[in-house]
Amino acid sequence: MPNKPLSFAQRLLAWYHTDGRKDLPWQRNRDPYAIWVSEIMLQQTQVSTVFPYFERFLDRFPNMATLAQAPIDDVLHLWTGLGYYARARNLHKAAQLIQTTHAGQFPQSIEKVIELPGIGLSTAGAILSFAFGQTHTILDGNVKRVLCRHRAIEDWPGKTQVHNTLWEIAYQLTPEDRAAEYNQAIMDLGATLCRRSKPDCTQCPVNQDCVAFAENTVSQYPESKPKNKKPVRQTFMLISINEQQEVLLERRPPVGIWGGLWCFPEASDTAQLTISHQLPEFRHTFSHYHLDITPVIINNTAKPNSDDNSRLEEPRPTQWCKPSALPAVGYAAPVRKLLAMLAKQPIALS
Numbered sequence: 001m002p003n004k005p006l007s008f009a010q011r012l013l014a015w016y017h018t019d020g021r022k023d024l025p026w027q028r029n030r031d032p033y034a035i036w037v038s039e040i041m042l043q044q045t046q047v048s049t050v051f052p053y054f055e056r057f058l059d060r061f062p063n064m065a066t067l068a069q070a071p072i073d074d075v076l077h078l079w080t081g082l083g084y085y086a087r088a089r090n091l092h093k094a095a096q097l098i099q100t101t102h103a104g105q106f107p108q109s110i111e112k113v114i115e116l117p118g119i120g121l122s123t124a125g126a127i128l129s130f131a132f133g134q135t136h137t138i139l140d141g142n143v144k145r146v147l148c149r150h151r152a153i154e155d156w157p158g159k160t161q162v163h164n165t166l167w168e169i170a171y172q173l174t175p176e177d178r179a180a181e182y183n184q185a186i187m188d189l190g191a192t193l194c195r196r197s198k199p200d201c202t203q204c205p206v207n208q209d210c211v212a213f214a215e216n217t218v219s220q221y222p223e224s225k226p227k228n229k230k231p232v233r234q235t236f237m238l239i240s241i242n243e244q245q246e247v248l249l250e251r252r253p254p255v256g257i258w259g260g261l262w263c264f265p266e267a268s269d270t271a272q273l274t275i276s277h278q279l280p281e282f283r284h285t286f287s288h289y290h291l292d293i294t295p296v297i298i299n300n301t302a303k304p305n306s307d308d309n310s311r312l313e314e315p316r317p318t319q320w321c322k323p324s325a326l327p328a329v330g331y332a333a334p335v336r337k338l339l340a341m342l343a344k345q346p347i348a349l350s
């Protein structure tokens, strides 16, 4: 009698055993805190980018208590450059919640974990399976790509119906035992062989029944989000410089774009301001719009207010900073770029 063919999970696990990544910094032990931090950093960010951020974060905040007690500026500072800052704010908020409602221990039930800010079902499943060996299914970006190709799933995975289909397939494929290894294996497959571009299908342990591979249509999956033309917004960043060559920064409110980060005050027009120079305009692109930024040096050292500052109950905190010796707080990416430029080429005051 011929042998029963190996299941998807069995082939994947055998490959993981010989070729999977087992020495990532967050795999050194099963500390749920470190695994949680890594999973949040890995959302929307590649492993190689995460390495140095993860090491610095764990050096500064080695456990739940240190993170919960830290000022948000310190947390955002260590996140500067990683993007999607809501992840850092949620991590901080969740650490405080875990301190107060779970006695500092990462909860072990999936219902409790998904109540924490910034943790969805897939991330919760990954943390609980890696930290506590529980059986849960995951569906992150890497897994979606593998499944879309393997089953030739048409349409954009962000559509509810496609998303639900992918969850169903993911549940069916996850083995009851060794779920943690399986989850790591399928993430690894997506990150190393079933890559976004130039996947290495000939080395793939599940290529024998991969529909897209058989049909030579791998590059068609997963389908991209239908393109909406991104709107373009304009803003002026107002750079005040004092005699000590310090610039004025303000902290944005905790929610919204660049929440909690330090930025130059902004204005939608400059009619009321005395401008001494205008620097070249540049574009910063968010997931849902482009922001065309015109940095202007304004000719007085009075504190300019951002356009919408007056509507806030609390005035925004401000501080004068030397671009060459910045305090350890979080900065929005375009602000960091302008500060680096000002540190290199100080502007002469007129």
Ligand code: SF4
Pocket (backbone or CB within 6 Å): 146, 149, 150, 193, 194, 195, 199, 200, 201, 202, 204, 205, 206, 207, 210, 211, 212, 213, 218
């Ligand atoms: S055969 Fe290619 S497309 Fe199919 S799962 Fe493997 S790497 Fe991905």
